[in-house]
Amino acid sequence: MxxxxxxxxxxxxxxxxxxxxxxxxxxxxxxxxxxxxxxxxxxxxxxxxxxxxxxxxxxxxxxEAAGYSDADSSYAATAIEHNAQAVQLAALAPGRSDDDAVLALAVEVGEASAGRVRLLADWLEARDIPVPPSGREALALAENGLETELPDDGSGPRAGSTAHSHEGGNHGMLTDEQVNGIAALTATDFDIALLAALVEHHYGGLQPADEEIENGKDAEAMALAQAEADAIRVEVEDVRDLLASVGGPGSTNDQTS
The missing domain is CATH 1.20.5 (Single alpha-helices involved in coiled-coils or other helix-helix interfaces)
Incomplete structure (x- = not known):
C-alpha cells in the first residue's frame, strides 16, 4: 500500500x-x-x-470613357456621313454647271462640309473610335479642290462607295440612284436638281444635330452639333435663294425657324 x-x-x-x-x-x-x-x-x-x-x-x-455617351458617338458618325455626302454632291458641279453662282456656292458648301467632317473625325479619333470611311474619302475629295475628272459614264466624282450608305430619307441622305440621277444632268437642269437636293439634304442634317444638342453628354460634341445646326440654317437659306434665281421651285419649308 x-x-x-x-x-x-x-x-x-x-x-x-x-x-x-x-x-x-x-x-x-x-x-x-x-x-x-x-x-x-x-x-x-x-x-x-x-x-x-x-x-x-x-x-x-x-x-474618361464615361465622358461621352452613345448619343455623342452616334451623332459624330452620322454627321460625318451626312457631311461627306454634301461634299460629294458639291463635287458634281464642276463640268456640269455653267452658272458661276452655282459653282461658287458648291465650293462653299463642299468646303464647309469638309471642315465639319474634319472636326468630327478629330473628335472620334481622340476617343479611339473608328472614323467612317466616307469621312476620309470626302476629305480626300475636298483636298483635290472638289474638282475631279468625269468618268466615261458621266456619273461624276464620288467620295466613295460608302459615302452615302444610309438609305434615302434618313436625315436627308440621298440614295445612289438619286445621286446618279443628278449626275446625269447638265446646265440648268443640273443646277435645279443639285440645289433642290441640297435644300432637302441640309434640312435632314438638322435632325441629328438637334437630337445631339438635346440628348448629348459630351460638351465638345454638343458644341459641334450646335455649330452645325447654326451653319445649316444659314447655308440652306443661301441655297434656297439661289434655287429660286435659277428657276427652281420655291420652298415653303419652315424648319429653319
Whole structure:
C-alpha cells in the first residue's frame, strides 16, 4: 500500500509543474494568431495596392470613357456621313454647271462640309473610335479642290462607295440612284436638281444635330452639333435663294425657324 502510494506521488506532477506544462499550448496558440494576423495584414496590403491601382489607372480611364455617351458617338458618325455626302454632291458641279453662282456656292458648301467632317473625325479619333470611311474619302475629295475628272459614264466624282450608305430619307441622305440621277444632268437642269437636293439634304442634317444638342453628354460634341445646326440654317437659306434665281421651285419649308 505504502509503495503504491509512493509511486503515485512520484508519478503525479506537482501542481506547479502542471501549470508550467500548459505554456507550450499557449505559445503555439500565440504563434498561430500571429501568423494569422500577418496573413491578414498581407492580404490587406494586397487589397490596398489593388485599390490604389484601380483608383490610379482604371477609374480615370473609366471616367474618361464615361465622358461621352452613345448619343455623342452616334451623332459624330452620322454627321460625318451626312457631311461627306454634301461634299460629294458639291463635287458634281464642276463640268456640269455653267452658272458661276452655282459653282461658287458648291465650293462653299463642299468646303464647309469638309471642315465639319474634319472636326468630327478629330473628335472620334481622340476617343479611339473608328472614323467612317466616307469621312476620309470626302476629305480626300475636298483636298483635290472638289474638282475631279468625269468618268466615261458621266456619273461624276464620288467620295466613295460608302459615302452615302444610309438609305434615302434618313436625315436627308440621298440614295445612289438619286445621286446618279443628278449626275446625269447638265446646265440648268443640273443646277435645279443639285440645289433642290441640297435644300432637302441640309434640312435632314438638322435632325441629328438637334437630337445631339438635346440628348448629348459630351460638351465638345454638343458644341459641334450646335455649330452645325447654326451653319445649316444659314447655308440652306443661301441655297434656297439661289434655287429660286435659277428657276427652281420655291420652298415653303419652315424648319429653319
Amino acid at each position: 505504502t509503495r503504491q502510494h509512493s509511486t503515485t506521488e512520484e508519478t503525479t506532477p506537482p501542481s506547479g509543474d502542471t501549470a508550467g506544462e500548459a505554456a507550450p499550448p499557449s505559445a503555439y496558440g500565440l504563434g498561430r494568431r500571429l501568423r494569422i494576423m500577418g496573413a491578414v495584414l498581407a492580404g490587406g496590403l494586397a487589397v490596398t495596392l489593388a485599390l490604389l491601382l484601380w483608383l490610379g489607372v482604371f477609374v480615370p480611364a473609366k471616367q
